[in-house]
Amino acid sequence: EEFVSLATDNIPATGTYVFRYLQKLGITKADILKWKIGYCFDGEYRNRIVIPSFDDDGDINYFAARSYNGDSYKYKNPRASKNIIFKTV
Secondary structure (H helix, E strand, C coil): CCEEECCCCCCCHHHHHHHHHHHHCCCCHHHHHHHCCEEECCCCCCCEEEEEEECCCCCEEEEEEEECCCCCCCECCCCCCCCCCCCCC
């Protein structure tokens, strides 16, 4: 619900820092588009980059969420089976 996509030309002001952070990690705009990377500014996954995974029907089946602001817990992933393979649609 709080997910904000970075796979757009109109990155919100709250996403500028996130986009620059990803660039410092060597992640390109092409990577962001390919993996449909976004972030959460609010909510349970606040201040985290979100990398979704999709099933064969194009529905999200899992995601990884990584802190971009130095949170003591670097990763916070959903309570779901991790027995999936990340792929793009």
